[in-house]
Amino acid sequence: MLEITRIRAEKDILIEGLKKRGVDFSPQLNEITALDESWRAKKSEMESVQSESNKISKEIGKLMGAGKIEEANAAKEQTAQFKLKEQTLKDEVSKLEEQIQELLYDIPNVPQNIVPAGKSEDDNEIVEEVGQKVQFSGTPLPHWELAKKYDIIDFELGVKVTGAGFPFYKGKGAKLQRALINFFLMEADKAGYTEYIPPLMVNEASGIGTGQLPDKEGQMYHATKDNLFLIPTSEVPLTNIYRDVILPGEDFSIKMTGYTPNFRREAGSYGSDVRGLNRLHQFDKVELVRIEHPDNSEKALEEMVNHVKGLLEKLGLQYRILRLCGGDLGFTSAITYDFEVFSAAQEKWLEVSSVSLFETFQANRLKLRFRNANKKTQLCHTLNGSALALPRILAALLENYQTPEGIEIPEVLEKYLNFKIIN
RNA sequence: GGAGAAAUGGCAGAGCGGUUGAAUGCACUGGUCUUGAAAACCAGCAUACCGAGAGGUAUCGGGGGUUCGAAUCCCUCUUUCUCCGCCA
Numbered sequence A: 001m002l003e004i005t006r007i008r009a010e011k012d013i014l015i016e017g018l019k020k021r022g023v024d025f026s027p028q029l030n031e032i033t034a035l036d037e038s039w040r041a042k043k044s045e046m047e048s049v050q051s052e053s054n055k056i057s058k059e060i061g062k063l064m065g066a067g068k069i070e071e072a073n074a075a076k077e078q079t080a081q082f083k084l085k086e087q088t089l090k091d092e093v094s095k096l097e098e099q100i101q102e103l104l105y106d107i108p109n110v111p112q113n114i115v116p117a118g119k120s121e122d123d124n125e126i127v128e129e130v131g132q133k134v135q136f137s138g139t140p141l142p143h144w145e146l147a148k149k150y151d152i153i154d155f156e157l158g159v160k161v162t163g164a165g166f167p168f169y170k171g172k173g174a175k176l177q178r179a180l181i182n183f184f185l186m187e188a189d190k191a192g193y194t195e196y197i198p199p200l201m202v203n204e205a206s207g208i209g210t211g212q213l214p215d216k217e218g219q220m221y222h223a224t225k226d227n228l229f230l231i232p233t234s235e236v237p238l239t240n241i242y243r244d245v246i247l248p249g250e251d252f253s254i255k256m257t258g259y260t261p262n263f264r265r266e267a268g269s270y271g272s273d274v275r276g277l278n279r280l281h282q283f284d285k286v287e288l289v290r291i292e293h294p295d296n297s298e299k300a301l302e303e304m305v306n307h308v309k310g311l312l313e314k315l316g317l318q319y320r321i322l323r324l325c326g327g328d329l330g331f332t333s334a335i336t337y338d339f340e341v342f343s344a345a346q347e348k349w350l351e352v353s354s355v356s357l358f359e360t361f362q363a364n365r366l367k368l369r370f371r372n373a374n375k376k377t378q379l380c381h382t383l384n385g386s387a388l389a390l391p392r393i394l395a396a397l398l399e400n401y402q403t404p405e406g407i408e409i410p411e412v413l414e415k416y417l418n419f420k421i422i423n
Numbered sequence B: 001g002g003a004g005a006a007a008u009g010g011c012a013g014a015g016c017g018g019u020u021g022a023a024u025g026c027a028c029u030g031g032u033c034u035u036g037a038a039a040a041c042c043a044g045c046a047u048a049c050c051g052a053g054a055g056g057u058a059u060c061g062g063g064g065g066u067u068c069g070a071a072u073c074c075c076u077c078u079u080u081c082u083c084c085g086c087c088a
Helices: A006-020 A026-065 A067-103 A143-149 A155-163 A172-190 A205-208 A235-241 A294-314 A361-366 A390-400 A411-416
Strands: A125-130 A194-196 A228-230 A253-262 A280-290 A319-323 A335-343 A350-357 A369-371 A377-379 A379-388 A406-408
Touching: A006 A026, A006 A390, A026 A228, A026 A390, A067 A155, A067 A228, A067 A294, A125 A294, A155 A194, A172 A194, A172 A253, A172 A280, A172 A294, A172 A390, A172 A411, A205 A228, A205 A361, A235 A280, A235 A361, A280 A294, A294 A319, A294 A335, A294 A379, A335 A390, A350 A390, A361 A379, A361 A390, A361 A406, A379 A390
Parallel strands: A194 A253
Antiparallel strands: A125 A319, A253 A280, A280 A379, A319 A335, A335 A350, A350 A379, A369 A377
16 A cells, blocks of 8 residues: 555656556546545544544533532533534544545555566566576476376366365375475575464455455455455465564564465466466465565565575576566566566466565555654565465476486485485 | 453553543663662653644544543453363
8 A cells, every 4th residue: 555645745756657557547646635635624623623622521520520510511511512513524534534545455556667667468577587498308298297197186186175276286296395395495494584384364454464455355265254364375474473563673674484375266267377287276385575674675675586596596497587567567566576487398487486575565554664763663665475386386397307217306305305206 | 162351551550430641660762870880860761643833633452332521331343361161
């Protein structure tokens, strides 16, 4: 959520920045500033009425204390005139507040300067491409066929027991999955991230805190009886640890990591994109979350990007980094780098990580602040990134490491496994 | 799931209808004293919004109500604790 003070101060700059998302938000922002102005007027009117009636109430208190009952009763009658006025003003003020709030919820974060303008993924900017395309002697199989051939992932069984998009991992497939989780967590640990095992369900306040609610309500599984939501990413519980928190000073850098399964309804996505492991309703991911001083967030973003690069290089995967254009940028993000690995068998790039800086957008909703040198509270910057999402990494590993003898295992994973080949 | 008790500032803990944004203690910050430290003493120390400022308004778990006036009374929700039941 954008800060209202920022909208007051630099509306035109924000409108200009938001244009990179391919949408003109000037009607909304103009409406907000107009509503804000009448809100301020009404509010100060309401407060002066409140002030008056508070004064009289205090007087009554004094009179009662002094035993002057009759005078007190006379004063009581005075307050009647304020009653109605106060109530009307209160209603008006809170209605205006609601309207402003609603509009604010619908305005996405402003892209940073270096974010390219654009409408869709076609406008994303390729920042870097690393590694070579794998050469195969024959025709490589896609991962869903390999999964069947070696009996390591069972999609049909998932359909039977739960539904599409909920596969079973089996035998060496399950172990490889576990090894990857371990590897990612240990790498995060080495980089100084504190590991958490968070709850897999969150309440409504947490959903609002990180921006899933109300914008993306349909994306989450909702346990209506208890009004809890299955997490779409561990970003939600991890970041919400710091909801309504004021950090005591300027000297902080909070680095968290967590492995969780993630649950996404993915309503409306069908076709070849969802084949095999490409898109699932439940998938595993190791997430990095950082809370940083605004002066330090750019550096943190760079560190996270480098961390993810390191992981992909250790796994020996060909990858590229994209700077997402305005139109493809997530609602809450100011800048996002997507990592894609090349699936040689599917002949396409698969997104495996997304590293984002939210600046104060998320912190504003979370009310996550720190106390600056002037003893004032100031919003923190938040960041997160996947390091990494498992299914597509698994897909790429299976496809790119296939040989006539079986699927080889990258060396870095060997210490987490008791086999060196899937055959 | 059933019965009871409770929720107050960073922490502990008063207040149970009137001048209380909230006693007191601890913690913290600044000062005096000291060669330095400790101790002692003095001062400061919640958040948000409106306002150029003076100042004002709101907030004592959340929401609603009674009242001229609510931290204090009522309703409701949530959470915690104790006891009983069930259980990995």
